[in-house]
Amino acid sequence: MKATTNTNEQDILSKVPAVTLSFWIVKILATTLGETGGDALSMSMNFGYLVSTGIFAGIFLIAVLAQIAAKKFHPLLYWTTIIATTTVGTTLADFVDRSLGIGYAGGTAILICLLLASLVLWYRTLGSIAVHTVKSPKAEMFYWVTIMFSQTLGTALGDWTADTAGLGYTGGAIVFGTMLVAVAVAYYQTNISQTVLFWAAFILTRPLGAVVGDFLDKPIAKGGLNLSRYTASAILLVLILACIFIFPQKPAKKGH
Template sequence: MNTKQQAIFSKVPEVTLVFWIIKIFATTLGETGGDAVSMSMRLGYLLSTGIFAAIFMVAVIVQIAAKKFHPVIYWTTIIATTTVGTTLADFADRSLGIGYAGGTAILFTLLMASLFIWYRALGTIAVDSVSSPKSEMYYWITIMFSQTLGTALGDWTADTAGLGYGGGAIVFGAMLAIIAVAYYRTRISHTVLFWAAFILTRPLGAVVGDFLDKPISKGGLALSRYSASATLVALIVIAIFMFSHKPAKQGH
């Protein structure tokens, strides 16, 4: 399949600066939106997880059924993974009593297993290879694990490790900056660096989201989860429609 054909059938976006900006907005929205439903609406973690999981399944089905890349469908699916990841991680950490460290360890193992199985099955985990229903299934399962892991990791860093929301944001922001430097200045696999960055944007979004809506007494700004979520949705919509979004091309 040549580059032009791959571009037509690719179902995921080209990785650009706009991609990462929207990704961080989406992960932050996952935290505020997930907390809005589970906490502000008082639906609890389990019921909220069920609601978001159903939305996620519908979004994935629509995404896979689509004949070509659609930015709105793709980012809707990403947002669905961040919200269900938030409530699922909170359910495991708090309701089941696994704790942030235990939840992080379990989810990291599941994520690595997902990437390993994907690689063994298709021979690559590169984003530009996601152009078939089978590769998309591996892609979205892996993303689901990464989003859930990110929530647990962000909470563990901010709460258990005692760095707070600001400290957690600095740590994850610095790690992403190091990955960016490695991308341009080293020969480390760009696929490995992509997944490292993709995973780390989730805990960054988690601590930023918590910083926005948690009480001032706990180091947050105490903003309304509803207004914070609505603002993030507006920013994502603006970014989607203001900038050009192309499907990933083979070999890029």
């Protein structure tokens, strides 16, 4: 009876989803939506990077506060917050890289430092950065700040790979897709910490989504498909909702 009670408490307290195949599918779709949605506001609607970042940052803050205030895991709320981090990450990275003139390499370097600092501080403060330990407001704040840095880094890294490194959107997708496969193999075939591998995969899905999003909406002359950013964003949103409702998600438990 005691073990059952502990399990129920874990389900109630955990407000992030278990890491399953459907989690990764939705995560990649969400990061791709972040790219097309962010570009739709900053470029198609001509709000610019700074104003768009302010708008998405406001949405992100509201979503995070709602997520922290929630008493249990709500899939729609969680993924709304994830999408908010991807959109603000897209416009923020573009503002830093392009408007401030730091460049993709400089922006990537800064964001790597911020991401690592966030993870280290989180670990030193709470003793773990594992997903199943995200149960307190303090842990949630570290979780969402870390995710925002990872999403912003992913945009800069994806753009740097596709543009500066000259691999293009397809080449970038192959690179990051291959790296994700390598992480998956390491998960099943090695003794590397599952927490380390989770964050490695989580970070890599963002640049993958960035290059895929750019591939969908950039002009054909630049290697894209020249799809409408609004159409691409709408399709991605429908796919995300379909995945959430077709494959019900459960709260993360220890070992997931």
